[in-house]
Amino acid sequence: MNHKTSPVTALRRTAVYVVLVAGALVSLIPFYWMAVAGTHTSDELFHSPPPFLPGGALLHNLMGLQRSIGFGRVLLNSLGIALVYTVLSSLLSAMCGYGLAKYRFRGRGLLLGVVLATMMIPLQVLLVPLFQMMSSLGWIDTYQAVVLPFLANSFGILLMRQSFLDFPDEILESARIDGAGELRTFYLVVIPTARPQLAALMVYTFMAQWNSFIWPLLMLNTQDKYTVPVALNTLTGLTHVDYAGLMLGSLLATLPLLALFLVFQRQFVAGLLGGALKG
Amino acid sequence: MRDRDVGSTSRRQVLATALSGGALLAVGATGCATGGGAHPKAKPLTTASGAAPKGKITIWSWDVAAKAMTRLGKSFEQSHPGTTVKVVDIGYDNAYDKITVGLGAGSGLPDVITVEGYKLPSYIAAYPDGLVDITDRAARYRTSFSQAAWATVTDTRGHAFALPWDSGPCGLFHRTDYFRRAGVDPGELTTWDRFIQAGVTIKARTGHRLLVMDSREDTTLSMLLQQQGQGWFKDGRVAVDTPAAVRALTLMKQLVDRGLVDFENGWDGLVSATHDGKTATTPTAAWWDGTLTSEMPDLKGRFGVVPLPAFTDGGVQTSNSGGSTLAVTSQSKNPELAWTFMEFLLADPANQASMLHQEGLFPAYLPALKDPSLNDPDPYYAGSQKTMALFAGLVRDIPPVRYTGDDAKAGDIMNTAVNKVLHNGADPAGVLHSAARQIAAATGRKLAG
Numbered sequence: 251m252n253h254k255t256s257p258v259t260a261l262r263r264t265a266v267y268v269v270l271v272a273g274a275l276v277s278l279i280p281f282y283w284m285a286v287a288g289t290h291t292s293d294e295l296f297h298s299p300p301p302f303l304p305g306g307a308l309l310h311n312l313m314g315l316q317r318s319i320g321f322g323r324v325l326l327n328s329l330g331i332a333l334v335y336t337v338l339s340s341l342l343s344a345m346c347g348y349g350l351a352k353y354r355f356r357g358r359g360l361l362l363g364v365v366l367a368t369m370m371i372p373l374q375v376l377l378v379p380l381f382q383m384m385s386s387l388g389w390i391d392t393y394q395a396v397v398l399p400f401l402a403n404s405f406g407i408l409l410m411r412q413s414f415l416d417f418p419d420e421i422l423e424s425a426r427i428d429g430a431g432e433l434r435t436f437y438l439v440v441i442p443t444a445r446p447q448l449a450a451l452m453v454y455t456f457m458a459q460w461n462s463f464i465w466p467l468l469m470l471n472t473q474d475k476y477t478v479p480v481a482l483n484t485l486t487g488l489t490h491v492d493y494a495g496l497m498l499g500s501l502l503a504t505l506p507l508l509a510l511f512l513v514f515q516r517q518f519v520a521g522l523l524g525g526a527l528k529g
Numbered sequence: 530m531r532d533r534d535v536g537s538t539s540r541r542q543v544l545a546t547a548l549s550g551g552a553l554l555a556v557g558a559t560g561c562a563t564g565g566g567a568h569p570k571a572k573p574l575t576t577a578s579g580a581a582p583k584g585k586i587t588i589w590s591w592d593v594a595a596k597a598m599t600r601l602g603k604s605f606e607q608s609h610p611g612t613t614v615k616v617v618d619i620g621y622d623n624a625y626d627k628i629t630v631g632l633g634a635g636s637g638l639p640d641v642i643t644v645e646g647y648k649l650p651s652y653i654a655a656y657p658d659g660l661v662d663i664t665d666r667a668a669r670y671r672t673s674f675s676q677a678a679w680a681t682v683t684d685t686r687g688h689a690f691a692l693p694w695d696s697g698p699c700g701l702f703h704r705t706d707y708f709r710r711a712g713v714d715p716g717e718l719t720t721w722d723r724f725i726q727a728g729v730t731i732k733a734r735t736g737h738r739l740l741v742m743d744s745r746e747d748t749t750l751s752m753l754l755q756q757q758g759q760g761w762f763k764d765g766r767v768a769v770d771t772p773a774a775v776r777a778l779t780l781m782k783q784l785v786d787r788g789l790v791d792f793e794n795g796w797d798g799l800v801s802a803t804h805d806g807k808t809a810t811t812p813t814a815a816w817w818d819g820t821l822t823s824e825m826p827d828l829k830g831r832f833g834v835v836p837l838p839a840f841t842d843g844g845v846q847t848s849n850s851g852g853s854t855l856a857v858t859s860q861s862k863n864p865e866l867a868w869t870f871m872e873f874l875l876a877d878p879a880n881q882a883s884m885l886h887q888e889g890l891f892p893a894y895l896p897a898l899k900d901p902s903l904n905d906p907d908p909y910y911a912g913s914q915k916t917m918a919l920f921a922g923l924v925r926d927i928p929p930v931r932y933t934g935d936d937a938k939a940g941d942i943m944n945t946a947v948n949k950v951l952h953n954g955a956d957p958a959g960v961l962h963s964a965a966r967q968i969a970a971a972t973g974r975k976l977a978g
Binding site: 292293296297298377378381382384385386390464467468471472473480483484485486487488490491 | 587589591592593594617618619620621622623626627630631633634635636637639796797800801804805819820823824825826827851
């Protein structure tokens with residue numbers, strides 16, 4: 251059992267690690283800078299050379315954020331909107347995907363084509379018509395206007411459809427024979443098998459809604475209803491930019507995503523790859 | 530009106546382009562569905578009804594402007610019982626996205642919006658019924674505001690769609706310590722030629738360059754053009770290859786050729802270069818004072834201000850950069866109250882003076898410039914110079930420029946042209962000539978001269 255690695259292999263492996271470590275450092279630097287900049291005052295950031303180590307203004311900046319944009323409230327808004335959106339949208343995607351994968355009905359192919367086609371419509375084209383729709387419903391400056399228009403998510407529908415395609419029809423049939431209704435079959439038999447894909451989809455939709463900027467910006471007109479990206483955006487003034495606040499706010503806004511991703515990392519990768527391989 | 534970073538500009542342009550298409554679709558769609566409710570016909574505000582208006586208005590604004598209105602909104606509510614003024618800070622970076630979508634959709638806007646003067650003509654042109662014509666109410670203030678500011682709120686027929694708020698009289702901020710070390714008297718910089726000579730001396734004796742220019746999106750040329758009484762257009766015609774324009778761009782090229790320019794990237798570059806003391810002067814507007822005092826308190830006592838150098842002896846020694854306005858939207862349910870508040874805020878010497886001191890908004894309303902507080906010495910500057918009094922003296926001299934709905938288009942073409950001259954050493958006259966023809970082709974406007 252003495253597999254000695256040859257010097258050439260060792261050298262090659264070291265080279266690979268050096269490149270990987272360098273890549274990791276390069277991608278970590280922006281995060282590090284956010285952390286450093288968020289703990290200094292804005293005018294300290296303009297010294298040259300700029301500070302390289304975290305400073306002592308964390309509490310000062312945190313209180314500044316709370317005072318200027320009500321950061322706590324804004325964070326809760328974002329969290330609430332993203333959670334509600336994620337649950338509703340993922341459920342809807344799973345149901346649509348299941349329907350498109352397992353039910354045979356006239357126009358199924360066409361419907362799938364329409365879903366695919368909506369992926370190609372750029373958001374900018376939708377803004378004004380959607381805005382008018384929300385306005386005539388009297389929904390401007392409400393949370394439902396932020397959440398509802400984008401519930402049907404074509405990417406999610408396709409992802410779920412791919413994962414349900416391989417689900418054996420025999421199991422569905424035996425469930426039906428055993429007397430389970432369609433909904434019961436869906437929730438108790440189908441959904442549990444699609445957990446990795448569903449988890450991946452939920453991480454994806456949560457991130458999309460958490461980072462969403464232009465639509466919440468257009469819909470929300472009251473400061474205490476703002477989401478995190480919209481509120482942080484107001485820190486950029488015409489002749490004054492609160493850099494320290496921006497940095498700290500951005501850092502804090504990244505943390506929930508980071509936590510979510512770390513928790514669901516395995517499912518996320520498995521889910522996306524699984525769908526690809528099976529499809 | 531400093532230009533923001535390239536990223537957001539291009540996003541905004543993409544959005545604006547997409548919207549012009551989207552807006553058409555949308556107008557068509559609601560035209561069928563609701564009988565054309567997309568653009569409520571703007572009812573002009575005519576003679577006052579007499580009764581004191583009551584109710585609530587909402588106003589969109591950003592940073593210090595929002596702060597100023599929140600503060601004075603409270604005193605308005607006290608002196609006008611039964612009224613509520615709600616100010617929303619929508620942030621500057623994407624304010625125009627919200628405003629454009631609201632105007633395009635014909636709904637969702639508040640009673641009053643803040644719009645920068647240079648931006649207003651494009652909104653008046655694109656959405657003629659989007660803003661309330663306030664000519665009948667505002668006409669009596671025509672001579673009370675600086676002519677340059679007034680030109681931004683009126684269309685070519687002289688109809689007013691907004692009230693000017695602040696203005697940006699330009700002067701030459703400079704490092705008094707560098708000038709002293711180089712043995713140059715800033716008071717002698719009365720022409721741009723002397724400015725260049727002084728720059729050469731300062732660089733030789735102190736090693737510091739003379740001024741910052743933006744390496745990607747130039748803002749200097751438009752300042753030098755307004756100083757000579759023109760924008761990209763003059764009397765509706767393309768004016769970028771006039772003798773004045775050639776003179777301005779040649780001056781910029783001379784500064785670059787002599788190594789006096791420190792190229793920096795955008796607003797952040799300008800602020801950090803100034804903080805680092807890289808350059809001896811900053812030719813810019815009065816509101817730069819706010820940036821100096823808030824971002825570089827450590828440089829207290831090292832700055833002074835003199836009027837802008839002129840192109841010829843005895844010529845105009847100022848220009849304009851920036852300045853916002855307030856407009857009533859046609860969607861407002863309470864235009865009477867909106868107007869009453871705007872009048873209270875902007876056509877009142879005491880309130881305007883308080884906004885200068887507390888929020889750094891330099892009034893376009895001339896009676897406010899007589900306020901004795903403007904003569905207070907300012908301890909931030911070397912020798913506690915009375916800088917605000919200096920700028921107040923320059924406001925009346927700002928040559929008016931009429932912006933057009935095509936300024937954004939022309940600005941893009943000019944940006945490329947200026948970069949060709951500054952970075953590739955192209956000949957100013959030739960570059961401006963071809964830029965003029967490009968702009969004429971792109972906008973369908975005639976060439977001046």
